[in-house]
Amino acid sequence: xxxxxxxxxxxxxxxxxxxxxxxxxxxxxxxxxxxxxxxxxxxxxxxxxxxxxxxxxxxxxxxxxxxxxxxxxxxxxxxxxxxxxxxxxxxxxxxxxxxxxxxxxxxxxxxxxxxxxxxxxxxxxxxxxxxxxxxxxxxxxxxxxxxxxxxxxxxxxxxxxxxxxxxxxxxxxxxxxxxxxxxxxxxxxxxxxxxxxxxxxxxxxxxxxxxxxxxxxxxxxxxxxxxxxxxxxxxxxxxxxxxxxxxxxxxxxxxxxxxxxxxxxxxxxxxxxxxxxxxxxxxxxxxxxxxxxxxxxxxxxxxxxxxxx
Numbered sequence: 553x554x555x556x557x558x559x560x561x562x563x564x565x566x567x568x569x570x571x572x573x574x575x576x577x578x579x580x581x582x583x584x585x586x587x588x589x590x591x592x593x594x595x596x597x598x599x600x601x602x603x604x605x606x607x608x609x610x611x612x613x614x615x616x617x618x619x620x621x622x623x624x625x626x627x628x629x630x631x632x633x634x635x636x637x638x639x640x641x642x643x644x645x646x647x648x649x650x651x652x653x654x655x656x657x658x659x660x661x662x663x664x665x666x667x668x669x670x671x672x673x674x675x676x677x678x679x680x681x682x683x684x685x686x687x688x689x690x691x692x693x694x695x696x697x698x699x700x701x702x703x704x705x706x707x708x709x710x711x712x713x714x715x716x717x718x719x720x721x722x723x724x725x726x727x728x729x730x731x732x733x734x735x736x737x738x739x740x741x742x743x744x745x746x747x748x749x750x751x752x753x754x755x756x757x758x759x760x761x762x763x764x765x766x767x768x769x770x771x772x773x774x775x776x777x778x779x780x781x782x783x784x785x786x787x788x789x790x791x792x793x794x795x796x797x798x799x800x801x802x803x804x805x806x807x808x809x810x811x812x813x814x815x816x817x818x819x820x821x822x823x824x825x826x827x828x829x830x831x832x833x834x835x836x837x838x839x840x841x842x843x844x845x846x847x848x849x850x851x852x853x854x855x856x857x858x859x860x861x
Contacts, residue, residue, distance in 0.1 A: 572757030610727025612686035636665035654771030659832035667694035668806035689724025695808035772838030797858035806847035807839035
């Protein structure tokens with residue numbers, strides 16, 4: 553069974569996620585019985601598992617090769633940040649908070665600024681190298697509300713809460729320090745990433761209602777299409793500017809399940825946005841489902857195109 557799952561791009565993450573999403577859609581309270589069962593199967597342990605993956609992947613960051621990560625992932629993530637902020641502010645300026653074609657500014661901002669770090673690390677383990685896997689923690693910054701909060705802070709002239717950023721980076725930094733102090737620590741923790749990905753997939757899926765996702769209909773599908781088209785810029789940068797195979801750029805084409813909750817967080821911070829929360833969350837949720845399938849497929853095609861010889 554495992555060998556068949558591994559043949560699917562990001563299969564060890566994707567299959568558990570879709571299976572748990574299906575179970576959650578049909579029986580959302582099945583594992584809500586408290587204790588260990590709820591924490592490992594009911595979605596309550598998601599944050600702890602993500603933290604563990606950040607730590608274990610950080611252990612693999614070799615400071616001797618940090619220049620590689622800075623040149624490739626650093627450039628791509630800075631490009632992602634700049635493009636996300638610029639397009640979001642432009643969308644607000646042109647169409648206001650109500651947006652156009654049923655896509656409000658909140659949904660657009662959250663979607664355009666997201667990366668699914670679990671999909672990223674899954675496809676990097678399959679198509680990338682150890683350094684590509686190790687910078688998982690940096691991609692996690694695009695799964696939390698940091699960038700959308702920064703956009704709305706700029707738009708409203710307000711400040712920015714940096715604590716979510718530091719709390720995301722710290723496990724990775726601790727892992728990086730320990731891994732470089734002792735190579736045995738790296739050897740011990742790095743293999744844990746793969747099984748943790750399957751648990752992460754399950755926990756992220758158990759909270760995704762597939763019916764609610766498809767309620768967003770055409771607007772959700774259209775927003776997802778816009779997200780994918782914009783994300784092809786990162787493949788171009790990776791291949792044409794950085795002279796790589798484009799796999800890392802393609803690995804950014806996925807919507808994080810955690811981004812669904814960003815709509816609620818923004819609504820709580822900015823009460824004037826509350827009327828857009830429900831539609832934004834459902835549109836982002838559709839993006840999660842669609843890109844969970846299409847994202848790894850795109851990475852696979854980019855990889856095989858670059859390495860067909």
